[in-house]
Amino acid sequence: MSSRLTEIFKAGLNNPVNFGLHALSKVAPAKLTQRYLSLCEQSGLKRPAFLLSFDCDTKKDIRVVRDVHNRLADIGVTPVYAVPGQLLEAGAEVYRDIADQGAEFINHGYFEHSHLSADEMIYESSYFYDELTPEKIREDILLGDKAVKDIIGTAPKGFRTPHFGTFQSKTDLAFLHDVLTELGYNFSTSTAPSAGIKWGPASKRFGLTEFPVTGCPSAPFRILDSWSFRYAPGRKLNENDYLEQTAVMKSLLDRGAPYLVNIYADPSQIYDWDDFFTAMGTMARYNVASYGELLELFSNRQRT
Ligand SMILES: [Zn+2]
Structure with a gap:
């Protein structure tokens, strides 16, 4: 590892107890992140790249998403949207406006899979694909595809599995990619950071290109999402931990070497968090x- 990298990792590891790394330190996080970086370099990715996507799983997202989108546009970040079909229907006007501004919409299934409590503090998940029959999963994907076409007016080219963390086995992913291939899609972003560490940032091992979400540099198996750091009940992580990790990601992007940051958040979980916007702004030049567009940044040397 270069001394520059050592420095960057140290910056992210300087508070391992607060960050809850004591367990993960056993698996040498810096080595795992180093492996992900090496795979990024071997993947054919042409430059450092940062992609932000939004899962819009509740009606509250409809209320806040327009402002969130505009605020990010002002700082040079265009997010990609993953909205379940039922919520696309509920927020058709808002989402159409955002699509008109050039945002990409991907298929995120049809049925609602998250419920927000009356005080808007607790997100309760449902409709886990690992609990559904293959027929039901297929139905959700096909209806989700139709909803994007009907409401947004363009055919989606990719998919994100609802609560993808529970739907990660090789059989799950092979089945998923078969359905997506049938629909003429060319990518999925439905895998946890461990897939990136195993197979790289853009693997074709299940058929289509699969873009795993990127893990925290200091805890490479951990997803950097707004729920874990701001809303998960009993969480040990906090906003500062999130900002520390994005700062390390920014430093890794600044090296200039190929490195993909593929992270997501929920608009309803970040709309009132100024530091989130500042953090995204620091990575805007790589957006x-x-x-x-990301697919085009990969040459044909993708890992299989
Ligand atoms: Zn979702």
Whole structure:
């Protein structure tokens, strides 16, 4: 590892107890992140790239998403949207406006899979694909595809599994990619950071290109999402931990070597968090506005 990298990792590891790394330190996080970086370099990715996507799983997202989108546009970041079909229907006007501004919409299934409590503090998940029959999963994907076409007016090219963390086995992913291939899609972003550490930032091992979400540099198996750091009940992580990790990601992007940051958040979980916008702004110069554009940044040397 270069001394520059050592420095960057140290910056992210300087508070391992607060960050809850004591367990993960056993698996040498810096080594795992180093492996992800090496795979990024071997993947054919042409430059450092940062893609932000939004899962819009509740009606509250409809209320706040327009402002969130505009605020990010002002700082040079265009997010990609993953909205379940039922919520696309509920927020059709808002989402159409955002699509008109050039945002990419991917298929995120049809049925609602998250419920927000009356005080808007607790997100309760449902509709886990690992608990559904293959027929039901297929139905959700096909209806989700139709909803994007009907409401947004363009055919989605990619998919994100609802609560993808529970749907990660090789059989799950092979099944998923078969359905997506049938629909003519060319990517999925439905895998946890461990897939990136195993297979790299853009693997074709299940058929289509799979873009795993990127793990925290200091805890490479951990997803950097707004729920874990701001809303998960009993969480040990906090906003500062999130900002520390994005700062390390920014430093890794600044090296200039190929490195993909593929992270997501929920608009309803960040709309009132100024530091989130500042953090995204620090990575804006690397922003890739769509997965379609990201695919073009990979040469044909993708790992299989
Ligand atoms: Zn979702």
